[in-house]
Amino acid sequence: MTWHATVLTLFPEMFPGPLGQSLAGRALQAGLWRLDARDIRANATDRHRTVDDTPFGGGPGMVMRPDVVSAALASVQDGRPVVYLTPRGRRLAQADVRDFAAGPGVVLLCGRYEGIDQRAIEAAAAQEISVGDYVLSGGELPAMVLLDAAVRLLPGVMGAADSATEESFANGLLEYPQYTRPAEWCGRAVPPVLLSGNHAAIAAWRQAEAEAITRRRRPDLWAAHTNNVARALAAP
Numbered sequence: 001m002t003w004h005a006t007v008l009t010l011f012p013e014m015f016p017g018p019l020g021q022s023l024a025g026r027a028l029q030a031g032l033w034r035l036d037a038r039d040i041r042a043n044a045t046d047r048h049r050t051v052d053d054t055p056f057g058g059g060p061g062m063v064m065r066p067d068v069v070s071a072a073l074a075s076v077q078d079g080r081p082v083v084y085l086t087p088r089g090r091r092l093a094q095a096d097v098r099d100f101a102a103g104p105g106v107v108l109l110c111g112r113y114e115g116i117d118q119r120a121i122e123a124a125a126a127q128e129i130s131v132g133d134y135v136l137s138g139g140e141l142p143a144m145v146l147l148d149a150a151v152r153l154l155p156g157v158m159g160a161a162d163s164a165t166e167e168s169f170a171n172g173l174l175e176y177p178q179y180t181r182p183a184e185w186c187g188r189a190v191p192p193v194l195l196s197g198n199h200a201a202i203a204a205w206r207q208a209e210a211e212a213i214t215r216r217r218r219p220d221l222w223a224a225h226t227n228n229v230a231r232a233l234a235a236p
């Protein structure tokens, strides 16, 4: 069955947006995944098609109503995981992306205003996922981030030439630095080992660079990586 993404949003016209271009766009055209963006407002029942109301307990802004959001979810739920994009969620990681790509697809719920009434999130047993520790004005860009990351891992989307196996996070490390022609540019030379043709030496250099850059830039990833290596070495 084709991997299927449904986005519930107040701005369906934002989609496919960037997902209609390049790798994801070609895969969409080729039928390697499906995308439908649905307007949450279509589920509003009053004359003014109201989707939000003032927060109980006071405070600024508006909150998206649980009845309207829940009706939007009910119209698309079919066993795919439901994700509410929110700055309060767990930070999206490559391991999550791999899990989503391995499943049947996702239903992505995009908030606006101050967010969505918590009861609708809980009733749908939605996973809450953030794309980083900053606040955007809506969940549409985070939904695109998650979809772009997942779609490139779907079978047939990336050619062998740009395989995901050596990328950052694939093996718990950041990627080694990349270089292309010219071999010397503005007085800066490419590391000589990369021109040596010695594949074992190149692989060793890349591994050492990946480890050094991860240790320097991401002590959290480095600690997890060294723990995993120690556990693997201790295993019978």
Ligand code: SAM
Pocket (backbone or CB within 6 Å): 084, 085, 086, 087, 088, 109, 110, 111, 112, 113, 114, 115, 116, 129, 130, 131, 132, 133, 134, 135, 136, 137, 138, 139, 140, 142
């Ligand atoms: N009042 C919310 C809070 O402080 O956590 C922020 C609401 S934000 C203005 C509106 C919507 O944008 C959210 O409901 C969510 O869907 C989306 N959003 C904003 N920042 C996000 C982030 N870092 N990750 C995922 N979604 C985000």
